[in-house]
Amino acid sequence: MTTTTIELTPKDFKGKVDPDWCPGCGDFGVLNALQRAASELGMQPHEIVTVSGIGCSSNLPGYINTYGAHTLHGRSLAFATGVKMANHDLNVIATGGDGDGYGIGGNHFTHTARRNVDLTYVVMNNQIYGLTTGQVSPTSRIGQKTKSTPFGSVEYPINPITSAIMNGATYVARAYSGDVKHLTDLIKGGIRHKGFALIDVFSPCVTFNLDNSHNFFKARVRKLEDEGHDTDDWAAACEKAMAWGDEIYVGKFFHMENDKESLTDLEPVLRDGPIAKRQGGLTEEQADRIIQRMM
Amino acid sequence: MTNGNFDFALAIGGSAGQGIATPGDTLARIVARRGLHLSTYNAYQSIIRGGHIFLTVRIAEQEVRSHGDKLDLLLALNQDTMDRHLRLLGSGAAALYNSDDVSPGDAGDGVQLCPLPVKEITGLQRVGLNQNTVALGAMMHLLGLDFSLLETSIAQQFARKGEEVVNENVRVALAGYTHAQENFVPYPDPMPEGGEPLAVWSGNEALAMGGAAAGVKFYAAYPMSPSTGVLHWYAQNARSLGIMVRQVEDEIGVANMIVGAAHAGARAMCATSGGGFALMTEAIGAASMMEIPCVFINVQRAGPSTGVPTKTEQGDLWQALGASQGDFERFVVSPLDALDAYNTVPELFNLADKLQCPGIILSDLLISEGRYSIHPRDIEFHPAIDRGALVDEGAASGGEYLRYKDTPSGVSPRALPGTPGHVHIVATDEHDEDSMLLSDEFTNPHRRRASVEKRARKFQDAASLIAPPEIEGPADAEATLVGWGSTAGVIAEAIEQLAERGVTANRLAVKWLIPLHAEEIAAALSGRKFIIVENNYSGQFARYLRSETGLSAYGHVRKYDGEPFAPHHIADGVADLLGGEGGVFVPRQEVIV
Ligand SMILES: Cc1ncc(C[n+]2csc(CCOP(=O)(O)OP(=O)(O)O)c2C)c(N)n1
Ligand code: SF4
Ligand SMILES: [Mg+2]
Numbered sequence: 001m002t003t004t005t006i007e008l009t010p011k012d013f014k015g016k017v018d019p020d021w022c023p024g025c026g027d028f029g030v031l032n033a034l035q036r037a038a039s040e041l042g043m044q045p046h047e048i049v050t051v052s053g054i055g056c057s058s059n060l061p062g063y064i065n066t067y068g069a070h071t072l073h074g075r076s077l078a079f080a081t082g083v084k085m086a087n088h089d090l091n092v093i094a095t096g097g098d099g100d101g102y103g104i105g106g107n108h109f110t111h112t113a114r115r116n117v118d119l120t121y122v123v124m125n126n127q128i129y130g131l132t133t134g135q136v137s138p139t140s141r142i143g144q145k146t147k148s149t150p151f152g153s154v155e156y157p158i159n160p161i162t163s164a165i166m167n168g169a170t171y172v173a174r175a176y177s178g179d180v181k182h183l184t185d186l187i188k189g190g191i192r193h194k195g196f197a198l199i200d201v202f203s204p205c206v207t208f209n210l211d212n213s214h215n216f217f218k219a220r221v222r223k224l225e226d227e228g229h230d231t232d233d234w235a236a237a238c239e240k241a242m243a244w245g246d247e248i249y250v251g252k253f254f255h256m257e258n259d260k261e262s263l264t265d266l267e268p269v270l271r272d273g274p275i276a277k278r279q280g281g282l283t284e285e286q287a288d289r290i291i292q293r294m295m
Numbered sequence: 296m297t298n299g300n301f302d303f304a305l306a307i308g309g310s311a312g313q314g315i316a317t318p319g320d321t322l323a324r325i326v327a328r329r330g331l332h333l334s335t336y337n338a339y340q341s342i343i344r345g346g347h348i349f350l351t352v353r354i355a356e357q358e359v360r361s362h363g364d365k366l367d368l369l370l371a372l373n374q375d376t377m378d379r380h381l382r383l384l385g386s387g388a389a390a391l392y393n394s395d396d397v398s399p400g401d402a403g404d405g406v407q408l409c410p411l412p413v414k415e416i417t418g419l420q421r422v423g424l425n426q427n428t429v430a431l432g433a434m435m436h437l438l439g440l441d442f443s444l445l446e447t448s449i450a451q452q453f454a455r456k457g458e459e460v461v462n463e464n465v466r467v468a469l470a471g472y473t474h475a476q477e478n479f480v481p482y483p484d485p486m487p488e489g490g491e492p493l494a495v496w497s498g499n500e501a502l503a504m505g506g507a508a509a510g511v512k513f514y515a516a517y518p519m520s521p522s523t524g525v526l527h528w529y530a531q532n533a534r535s536l537g538i539m540v541r542q543v544e545d546e547i548g549v550a551n552m553i554v555g556a557a558h559a560g561a562r563a564m565c566a567t568s569g570g571g572f573a574l575m576t577e578a579i580g581a582a583s584m585m586e587i588p589c590v591f592i593n594v595q596r597a598g599p600s601t602g603v604p605t606k607t608e609q610g611d612l613w614q615a616l617g618a619s620q621g622d623f624e625r626f627v628v629s630p631l632d633a634l635d636a637y638n639t640v641p642e643l644f645n646l647a648d649k650l651q652c653p654g655i656i657l658s659d660l661l662i663s664e665g666r667y668s669i670h671p672r673d674i675e676f677h678p679a680i681d682r683g684a685l686v687d688e689g690a691a692s693g694g695e696y697l698r699y700k701d702t703p704s705g706v707s708p709r710a711l712p713g714t715p716g717h718v719h720i721v722a723t724d725e726h727d728e729d730s731m732l733l734s735d736e737f738t739n740p741h742r743r744r745a746s747v748e749k750r751a752r753k754f755q756d757a758a759s760l761i762a763p764p765e766i767e768g769p770a771d772a773e774a775t776l777v778g779w780g781s782t783a784g785v786i787a788e789a790i791e792q793l794a795e796r797g798v799t800a801n802r803l804a805v806k807w808l809i810p811l812h813a814e815e816i817a818a819a820l821s822g823r824k825f826i827i828v829e830n831n832y833s834g835q836f837a838r839y840l841r842s843e844t845g846l847s848a849y850g851h852v853r854k855y856d857g858e859p860f861a862p863h864h865i866a867d868g869v870a871d872l873l874g875g876e877g878g879v880f881v882p883r884q885e886v887i888v
Pocket of ligand 1: 057
């Protein structure tokens with residue numbers, strides 16, 4: 001993976017500025033876990049590209065010492081796919097919020113999973129639009145009161161876990177950002193996995209979503225590892241993912257290790273190495289072949 | 296015998312599903328192999344079966360700059376075609392048709408009717424697409440061409456389907472040829488031998504090939520007429536050329552994906568039409584803000600909205616000028632013909648790489664879906680490739696690396712992700728030299744101003760990187776015809792027609808829209824009576840030109856019925872406007888296709 005062998009600590013992955021998130025925001029835990037995962041996997045900052053959209057959570061690339069792209073609202077997965085397809089030597093991590101990924105970016109979410117692009121996608125799911133000061137999101141619960149649903153939402157939420165599995169993602173996990181160790185392990189698994197990995201993280205917005213607070217999750221999350229869940233069993237995974245009550249499951253829901261190749265492996269053009277490293281236009285032979293077909 | 300003036304147009308008309316493309320292609324190849332020039336225009340609708348399709352193929356010894364306005368040979372594959380077009384044939388023209396199904400109606404004086412009793416002469420009970428082959432055989436006789444040329448073509452075309460299919464096709468073609476020999480009078484001027492064999496391409500293929508020659512390594516698209524030909528070319532050729540092609544879920548995804556691929560260092564391009572382009576626009580602004588070079592092609596069709604998917608228009612100039620929120624610079628260029636489209640792609644990539652910004656190509660259905668002859672020698676397969684200021688991958692970082700370093704030129708060397716020692720972020724939020732966001736943490740009016748000026752400074756001398764347009768034709772002409780993009784060729788032909796009518800005109804064909812050579816254009820047009828020719832209703836270019844130069848045209852010739860200009864539409868308009876007091880002339884499309 002790297003030519004240097006200097007072990008980096010999570011601190012070495014600290015970005016140039018400190019996060020401007022509200023004190024207590026769940027996103028701090030996600031940032032921590034990402035920095036720990038990169039360090040524990042022995043990665044170097046220049047080998048990673050962190051790509052986000054727009055939102056409180058999407059500010060993350062500015063706070064981590066890796067190559068980064070803070071792209072348009074909802075477009076992180078499209079941009080990240082472009083980066084990965086152009087240079088698959090890079091480790092590409094997409095980060096963002098529930099609105100960014102499941103709302104405005106929903107079409108890309110569906111198709112990036114379907115294509116099994118070798119990306120790690122970490123969604124800071126606070127069930128609210130944080131940056132725009134608290135409107136309903138695609139993961140807000142029915143009945144939830146927000147600034148745009150002052151009388152309670154009348155729409156059902158999306159289930160990111162079942163959606164990802166149905167769309168073809170090959171590594172699907174959920175975590176709570178208050179348990180950084182557990183989240184770090186799940187992110188590491190996602191980075192190691194060859195294929196599209198979703199880690200949906202309950203990352204409370206302490207300012208605009210008081211319904212789904214740290215206390216709410218602390219009281220409810222149950223680890224799948226303790227439940228004897230079989231990560232090959234997509235149907236069981238979906239059933240566990242639907243649970244939303246006194247018990248809410250976190251952990252690795254689904255993992256398809258070998259049965260589905262990633263887009264990098266499936267794309268014949270990539271067999272000769274990253275396309276970004278191929279400079280230049282056409283060779284004589286290629287030009288000849290093209291003109292022959294036109295005659 | 297000819298004197299280099301052979302100029303012949305034939306048309307094949309029928310409904311979708313009658314296989315018009317195949318005889319059109321066969322003929323185009325025979326003609327191009329003979330070294331004759333050709334230009335084809337296909338009038339069609341967005342349906343798979345039915346409707347009316349009308350393919351015009353113009354063939355000449357000299358280069359052909361438009362599909363022209365006259366018709367020498369009509370092949371009517373159904374009654375509808377006969378009814379629509381026969382009345383437009385003049386003396387000396389001929390109409391070919393399957394007399395089992397089609398009856399001619401009243402033909403003009405001197406028009407030769409050439410009925411083909413297809414069942415009788417082929418001995419077939421059921422005739423399908425075979426009737427096209429029979430007609431091709433008859434055409435060979437009318438055009439004074441050796442039957443063996445068609446035989447060779449058929450053998451190539453059906454080689455994969457086996458000997459039996461080849462033989463059957465040759466048999467029915469010969470039936471048509473023999474029947475024609477016995478019954479029809481060939482044209483007085485047989486089709487001459489031209490020079491060296493020519494190749495055939497469409498404008499879309501030219502755009503795609505231009506990308507390949509420019510070193511495009513990532514092409515993405517979502518299908519949309521009339522741009523899909525670019526995707527098809529890449530799909531067919533990309534693998535053998537080491538290029539990645541992706542069909543993406545929507546144009547928003549397409550645009551953001553190519554920006555991502557370009558950020559990682561691949562030359563990346565996409566093509567769409569106006570509707571898809573509208574979806575791409577936010578990403579075009581993102582490419583500008585993040586300073587990532589990439590190329591977006593908009594093959595215009597008649598709008599607004601879904602519009603007329605299979606008809607041409609120059610209606611997206613203002614969309615391109617203003618694509619995306621915010622106040623920023625981008626290149627916008629409208630190639631003048633297929634070869635120019637080919638050459639424009641590498642030129643634009645070099646400019647985009649140099650100034651680290653997005654580039655937009657405005658093609659249209661007319662250029663993109665037309666098919667043209669091209670001499671292989673005229674295609675520069677190895678254009679210069681200049682990737683602009685890039686940090687060497689092996690470069691040690693000489694201290695702190697600032698992605699958006701505020702340099703005198705405004706250009707800051709780009710380090711590609713993966714380069715050790717140059718870790719940085721790129722952001723669609725406004726940012727400082729080190730990519731720290733100005734919007735979320737604090738806004739700083741001085742820093743914001745500096746960032747805006749840094750990006751704008753890159754464009755200060757952009758016009759000097761590009762050749763300005765020039766007046767072509769007699770300096771003392773009565774009128775100057777000004778066009779942009781695809782109208783260049785048809786304007787040139789209109790000028791020839793005007794000369795025959797005793798009106799002298801010259802031409803100013805504008806290709807680069809941003810940067811616009813406002814000073815040069817103003818100097819060229821000052822004191823001249825100029826008429827702007829464009830394929831839209833509101834005079835988008837006329838208004839743009841006035842805003843940039845203060846110049847108002849004497850008159851305007853505009854067409855917005857979906858069909859392209861024929862030379863006489865423009866010549867009629869210019870004559871009319873010069874005879875009056877200027878204004879707007881809108882030619883009437885004679886043929887309903
Ligand atoms: C095209 C577009 N539409 C709307 C916005 C405004 N906007 C910015 S962030 C955001 C929602 C963010 O929600 P989420 O992705 O859940 O992130 P959070 O702030 O909750 O972390 C919206 C609507 C935008 N920047 N761009
Ligand atoms: S508004 Fe919510 S999501 Fe945004 S930083 Fe504050 S706590 Fe976090
Ligand atoms: Mg959110």
